Amino acid sequence: MKATPKTIAACGALAAILVGGLALYGTGPNLGNLVASGPCAEAAPVAARLAPLAHGDVAAFDASAAPRPAPAVTFRGPDGASTDLAAMGGKLLLVNLWATWCAPCKAEMPALDRLQAELGGEGFRVVAINVETRNLDKPPAWFKANGIAHLAYYGDPEGKVLPAVQSAVGSTGLPTTMLIDGKGCTLGVMKGPAEWSSEDGKTLIRAALSNGA
Template identity: 65%
Template structure:
């Protein structure tokens, strides 16, 4: 069954209880015209591949006109100690922000789990970061109840990651997903949910890897 598409505004929706509200922003993404320059110039070929592969169940993935360094994110790893996004350089990353109060986020988690099971390894990983700041035992318990077994548990109870990614991606809500290449450069942004483990999703990741 396809994952329910949706996008939840990040500011105050938990209090309002509008977990199912779908809000899609226009953003800065779309097209990859112009001369590539700067620290992410080497990522330019991947942008063309992403544009071509973003279709069907992952048609919402948008490549930027020019790639730029991913935001400097710090969050807690599976062992509870702090880690950084920069420490994960060297492989393709699908960085997904989710929360237990975000219905579209929870709807796509099984597909992200399957994607990690099928393609996760030395060249690629799904980094799903929980952004709940209350009831901090709830996210890990929800993952267990939902049968999510292949995704390591990353979390940002301090609330630093969400605003940083929102600024970077020009995104106002959840779920938001960044596709980051091995050089640490953003080569795609998805605003809303997707069926990540579908044939379209797998083809997108292979294209990003240049396969």
């Protein structure tokens, strides 16, 4: 295509717009500074330190490159009252979505129970949220029948938690597990089951705890 004064002028105008935009929003380190100044800026170094620990039994753990606030979801606590993640007292949370019709969910539940027994306390809690909306007596009965004694029972009979979390983390199945720091920022996500009470799993959680999550 032959260049004409008109097309040259148009290209020059476009270049000016692009340069102005880059000057306004920044590139390279400047853009990084904008990202780092967000509500989860302090979580970024913690997530970066967790990334090398995603191996072995927790190899599928995806540490967040740019941590974002966890989705604001409400669900039912052990007493049946409405609660949310913010009510967990600023703890590091391993939030697991599960269902009794999900075989991998049930297979990993004993490991989550052991993890809560070993590391749960003032700084850390496993929050296993059942996402079933029918036959609501079945999940707690399954807990009891299978010796899940250390996990508190949380449920979402309204069916709002699963779509909110799936949309936020890009997950399409169960189980889905989020590691969330004490300020509500997502440090990473596990799509699928894991042996959370293994040494690999405990090392990951201890690293998050020791880094001020």
